[in-house]
Amino acid sequence: MEQYQHLNAIILRSRDYKEADQLLTIYTREQGKLTVQVRGVKKTNSKLRGGILLFSQAELVVTAGKAFPIVTGASTITAFASLRSDFVRMSYAGYAAELLDRVISEGPADEELYLFMLQTLQLLEFIDPWVAVRYLELKILERMGYPPELTHCQQCGVRLSGEKQRAVYGGLLCRSCALHESAGIVLSQEGRTFLQALSYVPLHRLGWLYISKEGRASVETFMDLQMQQVLSYPLKTRDFLRKMNM
Numbered sequence: 001m002e003q004y005q006h007l008n009a010i011i012l013r014s015r016d017y018k019e020a021d022q023l024l025t026i027y028t029r030e031q032g033k034l035t036v037q038v039r040g041v042k043k044t045n046s047k048l049r050g051g052i053l054l055f056s057q058a059e060l061v062v063t064a065g066k067a068f069p070i071v072t073g074a075s076t077i078t079a080f081a082s083l084r085s086d087f088v089r090m091s092y093a094g095y096a097a098e099l100l101d102r103v104i105s106e107g108p109a110d111e112e113l114y115l116f117m118l119q120t121l122q123l124l125e126f127i128d129p130w131v132a133v134r135y136l137e138l139k140i141l142e143r144m145g146y147p148p149e150l151t152h153c154q155q156c157g158v159r160l161s162g163e164k165q166r167a168v169y170g171g172l173l174c175r176s177c178a179l180h181e182s183a184g185i186v187l188s189q190e191g192r193t194f195l196q197a198l199s200y201v202p203l204h205r206l207g208w209l210y211i212s213k214e215g216r217a218s219v220e221t222f223m224d225l226q227m228q229q230v231l232s233y234p235l236k237t238r239d240f241l242r243k244m245n246m
């Protein structure tokens, strides 16, 4: 007897497979990241096509397959319609999905990470998308065990003061520790305040956060450095967003 399983999934990526099939990379609440096969989805009469929208939340029914689990049923739970009609927001959703795909390997489920990705897609519908993806980056760093330390010196532990701080993997340095550190970059006071707010401001108020163009540049440089701890090389979608924002 065949075993069917219901999965709550976020569709991160799709690619063509064989003649009429697709492979989907999904992040599920029940099993973490998975690759599943959707048969015949490129045929016009495919019943599955409407239920596997990119960057949507869907309920999938899967059964065991030869190479990959096979999707036998798909229905959209949340389509994130406001995101779908906006090219810029869709581009940011593409970055969020690539980020999760690249940082997480197939393995045990992480329900919190699933919820963070859902929250990010919800935020991407309404608030400044730049803020929404910084939220996801911060949450991923926290889940992976690399929360950036923003209040105390990463080396000696003294409480940080002053306008800007030199940043290294894991956080910031006080003035005297920074003297011995030639590498690293600088995080502005505005950037630091923004990142601190990002970790404690309730989700429904994230849309109120303001940050200047200079502050954004500083935060991006800082987060790039921190993300290097969990990513081996930069993401294509991130470079695309940079060019779009120039």
Ligand SMILES: [Zn+2]
Pocket: 153, 154, 155, 156, 157, 158, 173, 174, 175, 176, 177, 178
């Ligand atoms: Zn120090």
